[in-house]
Amino acid sequence: MTPDVPSVLAQLALIAGRNAAPGVPDAERASDLGLTTMLLNLAAEVWDGAAQNLVVENRALRKLLAETGEDDDLRISALTAESHRLRAQLIEAHIAAEQSGDAARQAAIWGELVASTERRKLSISLV
């Protein structure tokens, strides 16, 4: 999730505190708390599967990129940083496959990209 969940939760705590104070216009309090509710629900939804999804995805990307190794640090922040590194490399690999006309390689990359959106799909996804 971008922005990352801890920074969002910290901000939502600030917003909840701000709205607990007197003098906040009703419509602004309602808007803030309505959005806060929806965001908390999304954070709750992704919590349990976040590390697992990243480990699975990083593993799939390493296989595509012919890299070895495993995730040793299982903190979400570390797994996310590794995901970013691998996905940046995937972009380069995709460009190379397009330039060389390697259809099978392109299909494999597209397959992983489709799978990545399935892993990230929220219950309220519009697509």
Place this chain on the structure above:
Amino acid sequence: MEHPLAPRVAAYLAAKMPAASGLTVEAMERISGGASRETYRFVARWREGGAPRERRMILRRDPPASLIDTERRIEFEAYRAFFGSAVPVPEMLFLEEDDGPLDHPFFIAAEIAGFQASPQMLFEAAGPDVLKKLAERKWTILGEIAKVDPAALGLTAVMDAPDLDACWRRELDHWEVVFDRDEAEPLPIARAAIRWLRANPPPPAQKLSVVHGDYRTGNFLYDPAGEIHGVLDWEMAHLGDPLEDLAWGFNPIWQFGRGLAGGLLPQADAVAIWRRASGLAADPAALHWWTLFNCVKGQAIWVGSAGAFIKGGNREPIMIYPAWWLLNAQDRAILKVMGKL
């Protein structure tokens, strides 16, 4: 309790309306949403010529950092150009580009009161006949926007007028820069789509049109009978290919999970209404290009939203929700339009 902005708005209006005396701003409240502008409604009351006067107004003010970076004047002039035409828009009253009066640039418009914009409320409450009528109006109005001459409206004086064969590149360049500037993570799907768009450009635009830039269900005011009373949110208005505007509503995100264009009717029917109203053609291959482009543009907007939060320019929850809700859904929309999903 009086809103903190109310006395400042009253002072501004009093200075702009020298014939008014005793001007007050009442019932001021912020309207929820508005990730690109802060939007407030209020009632201005004053005396003029010895008689009491009252007008409901809207204040649209730039936030510290926006989901969309655009010039206030362009939005103001786009509204003003269409006021009183077949394209219903609110009347623009005052434009202020200086930070002094309210800390950020803003404009004040007349409120079109008593109508809804919410897609969710529409889909929950309206029957098929109302949705059909609304769809007819929606794409007819878009056709009216497409067919006007931007120069005749005076808009070429405030908006860039690209060559017909440069419309696509101008827009794609603009939104790719947003990725380069704001993306917080590699986005292989959007980047692949951008490469495809550059490798397979559309034909030149058939004419230079006013492009609303965010014409979708949710950005117009409707009544329960299916009439449209105001087209809103012109902050991304520009001059370009009319198919860009038609295709924005075909971004699968704006189906709202209903499998219909704009959540209202099949895409082919929407295209037919638009063609009839605009008198323009809708080449399927060009429309596909612009639909994929609009998926990329949508993703750039959600990336910008996340970027504004991460960089600290705007930490309001309205900046987070689009990113969390839509970044992956928009990737899936890109995959769908590219035939990968």
